[in-house]
Amino acid sequence: xxxxxxxxxxxxxxxxxxxxxxxxxxxxxxxxxxxxxxxxxxxxxxxxxxxxxxxxxxxxxxxxxxxxxxxxxxxxxxxxxxxxxxxxxxxxxxxxxxxxxxxxxxxxxxxxxxxxxxxxxxxxxxxxxxxxxxxxxxxxxxxxxxxxxxxxxxxxxxxxxxxxxxxxxxxxxxxxxxxxxxxxxxxxxxxxxxxxxxxxxxxxxxxxxxxxxxxxxxxxxxxxxxxxxxxxxxxxxxxxxxxxxxxxxxxxxxxxxxxxxxxxxxxxxxxxxxxxxxx
Amino acid sequence: xxxxxxxxxxxxxxxxxxxxxxxxxxxxxxxxxxxxxxxxxxxxxxxxxxxxxxxxxxxxxxxxxxxxxxxxxxxxxxxxxxxxxxxxxxxxxxxxxxxxxxxxxxxxxxxxxxxxxxxxxxxxxxxxxxxxxxxxxxxxxxxxxxxxxxxxxxxxxxxxxxxxxxxxxxxxxxxxxxxxxxxxxxxxxxxxxxxxxxxxxxxxxxxxxxxxxxxxxxxxxxxxxxxxxxxxxxxxxxxxxxxxxxxxxxxxxxxxxxxxxxxxxxxxxxxxxxxxxxxxxxxxxxxxxxxxxxxxxxxxxxxxxxxxxxxxxxxxxxxxxxxxxxxxxxxxxxxxxxxxxxxxxxxxxxxxxxxxxxxxxxxxxxxxxxxxxxxxxx
Numbered sequence: 001x002x003x004x005x006x007x008x009x010x011x012x013x014x015x016x017x018x019x020x021x022x023x024x025x026x027x028x029x030x031x032x033x034x035x036x037x038x039x040x041x042x043x044x045x046x047x048x049x050x051x052x053x054x055x056x057x058x059x060x061x062x063x064x065x066x067x068x069x070x071x072x073x074x075x076x077x078x079x080x081x082x083x084x085x086x087x088x089x090x091x092x093x094x095x096x097x098x099x100x101x102x103x104x105x106x107x108x109x110x111x112x113x114x115x116x117x118x119x120x121x122x123x124x125x126x127x128x129x130x131x132x133x134x135x136x137x138x139x140x141x142x143x144x145x146x147x148x149x150x151x152x153x154x155x156x157x158x159x160x161x162x163x164x165x166x167x168x169x170x171x172x173x174x175x176x177x178x179x180x181x182x183x184x185x186x187x188x189x190x191x192x193x194x195x196x197x198x199x200x201x202x203x204x205x206x207x208x209x210x211x212x213x214x215x216x217x218x219x220x221x222x223x224x225x226x227x228x229x230x231x232x233x234x235x236x237x238x239x240x241x242x243x244x245x246x247x248x249x250x251x252x253x254x255x256x257x258x259x260x261x262x263x264x265x266x267x268x269x270x271x272x273x274x275x276x277x278x279x
Numbered sequence: 280x281x282x283x284x285x286x287x288x289x290x291x292x293x294x295x296x297x298x299x300x301x302x303x304x305x306x307x308x309x310x311x312x313x314x315x316x317x318x319x320x321x322x323x324x325x326x327x328x329x330x331x332x333x334x335x336x337x338x339x340x341x342x343x344x345x346x347x348x349x350x351x352x353x354x355x356x357x358x359x360x361x362x363x364x365x366x367x368x369x370x371x372x373x374x375x376x377x378x379x380x381x382x383x384x385x386x387x388x389x390x391x392x393x394x395x396x397x398x399x400x401x402x403x404x405x406x407x408x409x410x411x412x413x414x415x416x417x418x419x420x421x422x423x424x425x426x427x428x429x430x431x432x433x434x435x436x437x438x439x440x441x442x443x444x445x446x447x448x449x450x451x452x453x454x455x456x457x458x459x460x461x462x463x464x465x466x467x468x469x470x471x472x473x474x475x476x477x478x479x480x481x482x483x484x485x486x487x488x489x490x491x492x493x494x495x496x497x498x499x500x501x502x503x504x505x506x507x508x509x510x511x512x513x514x515x516x517x518x519x520x521x522x523x524x525x526x527x528x529x530x531x532x533x534x535x536x537x538x539x540x541x542x543x544x545x546x547x548x549x550x551x552x553x554x555x556x557x558x559x560x561x562x563x564x565x566x567x568x569x570x571x572x573x574x575x576x577x578x579x580x581x582x583x584x585x586x587x588x589x590x591x592x593x594x595x596x597x598x599x600x601x602x603x604x605x606x607x608x609x610x611x612x613x614x615x616x617x618x619x620x621x622x623x624x625x626x627x628x629x630x631x632x633x634x635x636x637x638x639x640x641x642x643x644x645x646x647x648x649x650x651x652x653x654x655x656x657x
Contacts, residue, residue, distance in 0.1 A: 078536060085435050113538035123529030125548055135547070136537040185533070192537060 031056040031097065031196060031226040032077060038090030039072060039081070046072045049092065050252045052245060056195075059218055059227045061241035061258065063234055064273070068247040070230045074198050077101075077228065078115040079108050097195065113140070116189035120201040122181040124173035124188075129156075129165050132173045132184055136192035151191050159187035160217050179210025186217065190225065197221065199229040203236065215240045234274055238262050246270045329634070336631025339624050351400055352628055357583060357608075358399030360621055363391035371621075373398030396583070396612055397621040401629050403587055405636065407602030410500055410588055411579060412569050412640060415507035419564060422508065423515030424550075424557060430516075431523040432531075432545055451513035456573040462506025463577035468495040470502070500588070501598040503579025510574055511564035518560025522553040555652040562641045569637050572606040580607035582615070605633040 030053035039047035047069045054060050062070035072081065076094055079101060081087045093100040101111055113136075124132050133152040134142075142148060152169070156162040161183045165176070173184055182202055189197055199218075203211040218227060218240045231237050237244050238258060245255035246269075254267045265271045272278050298304065342349050358373035365387060372380065381387070426443075434440045471491040477483040478492035496502045526549050534544035572580075581601040591597055612625045 080532065080536065083532070083535070109538050109540055112536055117532075117536035119529060119532060119536075121529055123527070123533045125530060125533065126552065135534070139537060139539050139543055188533075188537065 029056060030054055032228070033095040034073070034076075034092070035095065036092035037073070037076070037094060038092055039069075039076060040086075040088050040090050041072075041084070042086040045090065046250050047076075048249075048251045052252060052255050054226065054228060055243065056226045057222055057224070058242040059222050059229060059240055060243045060245065061237035062228065062230045062245050062247060063232075063237050064247035064253075065278075066232075069250040070245075070247045071200055073247070074200055074228060074230050077196065077198055078112050078117055080117065082108065113192055114194050115196045115198060116192065116194035117198045117200065118182070118185050118189055118202045120204055122178065122185050122205070124176070124181050124184050126172065126174055128170045129173045129176070129184065130169040132188050133191045136188060140192070155187040155191040156184075158190050158221070159183045160213065160220070161187055177210070179206050179213060182206060182210070182214060183217065186214070186221075190221070194225065196226045196228065199227065201230050201232060204232060211236070234262075246273060248273070332627060332630045332634060335623070335627035336634075339628030340631050349628075353400055353405070353632070354402045355400035356403050356585065357396040357401065357625075360394040360397035361391050362394065362621075363389045365389050371398075394619060394621045395616050397619075397625055401605070401608060401625070401632060403584060403603040404605045404608040404629065405632060406588055407580070408569055408605045408633075408636065410602055411503050411507060411575065411604060412565060414500060414504040415511070415568050416561070416565055418504055418508035419511045419515045419568075420557075420561060423512050424519045426512075426516050427519030427523055428545060428550070431520050432541065432549070447513050447516055450509070451517075453510075454573075455510060455571045458506055458510045459574040459577045462502055462509075462574060466496050466502035466505050467498055467578055469493055470496045472496065496599060498577070498579060498581070498601040499599045500579055500602055503575045503602075506574045506578045507568045507571070510571065511561075511568055514564045514567070515557075515561055518563075519553065519557045521560070522556030523549065525556060526552045551651075551654075555648045558644050558648045558651070562644050565640050565644065566637050569633075569640065570606055572610050575604055576607055576610070580604045582607075582611050605629060605636065609633065 032054035034050050034052045037047055037050045038045060050073060062074060064070050075081045089102050093102055096115065125135065130152055133155050134148045137148060137151055153162060156165060161180060164180060176184060203214050215236065221227060229241065241258045243255065244258040244261040246253045246261065248269055254265055254270045261270060262274055339352060340349050341347055358375065360371060360373060361377040362371050430440060430443065471493045473489055474492050475489050477490040478494055482493040484491040530548045531544050534548045579601055581603055584601060584603050588597060588600060588602055591600065609626060609629050612622055616622060
């Protein structure tokens with residue numbers, strides 16, 4: 001981490017190809033509202049009274065050192081933490097589209113259809129490319145071949161993968177390169193047309209070229225989806241997010257427009273982190 | 280002696296890297312030889328067992344004339360062998376042929392010797408073993424895989440799971456004869472049968488639309504199936520758990536994140552990939568189910584039965600009939616009847632067929648496994 005930080009310029013300059021994010025705070029209706037959230041792994045408290053609003057159709061990046069709770073918060077949004085034994089919400093709530101998703105009446109299955117996820121380690125199923133995309137729809141009971149064909153093409157185009165795989169839709173997804181596999185996982189997530197896409201360090205295992213393709217894709221996807229991305233790379237947060245939230249030791253230290261965070265953060269800790277003084 | 284003389288003379292070594300004849304070196308060599316011999320002894324035992332059975336069994340199974348296989352041995356039922364001299368000729372024929380012969384020759388008075396089960400074939404035993412293996416493996420796989428899915432995918436640890444793991448471990452250590460007695464007590468004598476009228480001589484439970492009479496299933500295929508299934512259950516559960524653990528977590532998470540229920544995720548993205556591993560380890564179970572004599576001798580096996588399993592009056596009778604089985608037949612012909620030159624033919628022939636059958640079943644599951652593996656690889 002520290003060696004990575006050492007190479008960083010103290011100020012992030014957006015590459016010219018990508019529009020710099022707006023200086024001011026985006027003000028559309030928030031898609032996700034986190035309200036005084038306390039989260040526990042067994043007895044240890046992983047999140048301390050986190051408050052934040054995540055704007056619809058924007059890219060929000062979570063940054064911070066390992067173990068700061070950014071992935072934990074991300075996995076609260078689709079309740080993937082439910083799978084881990086001993087996890088619980090201590091206090092507060094997470095509202096998505098106005099609904100407290102930890103309410104007992106909430107169906108986790110339909111929540112996860114609305115809040116898709118792309119994992120750190122690309123995990124295409126050992127099935128064909130086509131089956132990987134159609135899987136989510138088949139779960140919803142879609143059997144119509146024509147409809148499936150359409151969605152597969154649309155999703156693959158949406159993930160900028162169509163031209164690379166259109167001739168081998170029915171061969172194994174595991175024959176794809178690492179970057180293609182990760183874009184396939186994105187295509188798989190958008191196939192079920194969620195409102196939100198969560199990305200947990202989606203580029204950490206990719207080379208720079210594959211990474212830039214995924215980042216371009218994120219810019220494209222934010223026109224339709226709300227995107228929350230956890231990243232260890234501050235350059236990546238600077239390049240592709242509109243808003244950035246900095247976490248440290250389970251607390252949200254600062255959240256603001258990305259350009260502001262990387263140029264004039266209001267908190268000393270944030271400045272220390274992005275300039276590489278610790279981490 | 281000679282080596283000691285050399286070392287006493289303190290001859291300078293021929294080169295600086297000369298291997299010294301130290302005690303450590305000698306014990307190293309001794310240890311190596313012990314390990315090597317222990318390993319070779321396995322080969323020796325295997326060669327002896329397979330060699331004797333193949334050589335002696337081949338005498339029974341293969342013939343010198345066309346079609347080179349003793350088909351009668353494979354497709355006929357066991358018969359009593361009649362050995363006699365008549366009209367200057369020596370005869371060694373089975374029961375049915377003997378009766379025809381007697382009729383044709385107007386029932387002559389002859390001095391004959393009879394040897395039980397030494398003529399005919401072992402077809403009912405092959406069929407019976409096949410039925411036993413298929414039924415009990417079906418039960419064991421269903422219960423075993425379900426239990427493994429529960430333990431590995433659904434359960435969240437705790438006392439109950441520890442207790443279950445302990446039970447499975449202990450079940451694996453139960454001797455097969457105990458399983459036989461357990462099956463006899465539970466299934467043969469006690470298990471309930473649904474009937475329209477109560478059986479006052481046994482415990483019965485009225486259900487409203489009929490009665491469950493605890494009359495037991497008798498010595499029957501179904502008693503044998505459950506007994507054998509419980510015997511191999513630990514093998515199947517342990518194997519299935521291992522295979523499920525080997526499926527990467529990402530497949531489960533990926534499925535769940537797309538809105539799959541846990542069962543959908545398991546069915547579409549966990550079990551298919553675990554199945555090759557489960558089948559591989561279950562091959563061991565098949566060999567054990569086919570081979571054990573003790574669990575079936577009280578529960579399912581008949582010494583001799585004229586009817587074949589499908590020769591029944593009612594469909595359900597298929598379940599409630601005893602069968603002949605290869606391991607039990609070997610036990611009967613080698614310890615329950617007088618031994619002579621004629622019985623050896625049956626013993627080795629049966630053992631040969633038995634080994635062949637187990638090999639065949641194991642091979643087909645290997646092929647099935649490889650097919651599945653080729654389909655799902657990650």
